Amino acid sequence: MPHVFEPAASGRSKCRGCGRALERGEIRFGERLPNPFGDGEMTLWFHPLCAAYKRPQPMQEALAQSTGTIPNRDTLERVAQGSLALPRLARIDGAERAKGQAMCRQCHKPIPRGQWRIRLGSYDEGQFSPLGFIHLACARDYFETADILEHVLHFSPTLGEAEREELRSGLASR
Numbered sequence: 001m002p003h004v005f006e007p008a009a010s011g012r013s014k015c016r017g018c019g020r021a022l023e024r025g026e027i028r029f030g031e032r033l034p035n036p037f038g039d040g041e042m043t044l045w046f047h048p049l050c051a052a053y054k055r056p057q058p059m060q061e062a063l064a065q066s067t068g069t070i071p072n073r074d075t076l077e078r079v080a081q082g083s084l085a086l087p088r089l090a091r092i093d094g095a096e097r098a099k100g101q102a103m104c105r106q107c108h109k110p111i112p113r114g115q116w117r118i119r120l121g122s123y124d125e126g127q128f129s130p131l132g133f134i135h136l137a138c139a140r141d142y143f144e145t146a147d148i149l150e151h152v153l154h155f156s157p158t159l160g161e162a163e164r165e166e167l168r169s170g171l172a173s174r
Contacts, residue, residue: 002032002061002062002065003029003030003031003032003058003059003061003062003065004029004030004032004043004062005027005028005029005030005048005062005066005068005070006027006028006030007024007025007026007027007028008022008023008024008025008026008027008028008045009024010024011023011024013028013045014045015028015045015046015047015050016044016045016046016050016054016127016128017046017047017050017051017053017054017055017128017155018047018050018154018155018157020047020157022045022047026047027048027070027071028045028046028047028048029045029046029047029048029051029059029062030043030044030045030046031043031044031046031051031055031058031062033126036125036126042126044126048070048071048072048076049072049075049076049079049154050154052075052076052077052079052080052083053079053083053089053090053092053151053154053155054083054090054123054128055090055123056079056080056081056082056083056084056090057080057084059076059080060077060080060081060084063076063077063080079150082147086143086144086145088142088143088144089143089145089148089151090123091120091121091122091131092118092119092120092143092148092151092152092155093118093119093120093121093128093130093131093155094118094119094152094155094156095116095117095118095119095136095152095153095155095156095159095167096116096117096119096156097113097114097115097116097117098111098112098113098114098115098116098117098133099113100113101113102117102132102133103132103133104117104133104134104135104138105120105131105132105133105134105142106134106135106138106141106142107135107138109135111133111135115135115136116135116136116166116167116170117133117134117135117136118133118134118135118136118139118148118152119133119155120132120133120134136167136170136171139171146171148171149167149168149171152167152171153167
């Protein structure tokens with residue numbers, strides 16, 4: 001069965017990409033996969049933009065097969081194409097201040113408490129798992145591009161405007 005775009009039937013489901021609720025009536029993207037626990041299929045629900053960032057291949061397949069009107073189709077295609085071109089971009093899970101002594105996956109040095117770090121996550125067998133962190137200074141080398149701000153801010157919804165501006169400045173100076 002192909003992947004789907006449809007309005008959320010209730011406000012109970014959550015996006016697998018960002019963890020926020022899918023509001024009732026909001027267009028959502030459903031990635032259909034074989035059910036690993038039994039017969040049939042399972043559907044993983046996402047905000048369409050979250051799926052374009054985190055699951056670009058299924059998103060492109062769905063966009064190619066869809067004949068209906070999909071809001072922001074051009075943006076979804078652009079984001080999915082970017083995530084496919086640079087596969088590590090799909091690992092971005094937001095930014096936060098370091099809470100402890102995590103090690104950077106790129107340079108293998110500690111990220112001191114209070115410094116900005118980028119959270120990473122990986123997709124495996126229908127679920128996302130934490131993968132670690134990287135310094136802001138290591139982002140260009142790790143992701144092979146400097147153009148990650150849009151991804152980072154999308155998965156950091158709780159940051160205030162001052163924090164977002166500080167993050168913009170930190171990434172721009174690298």
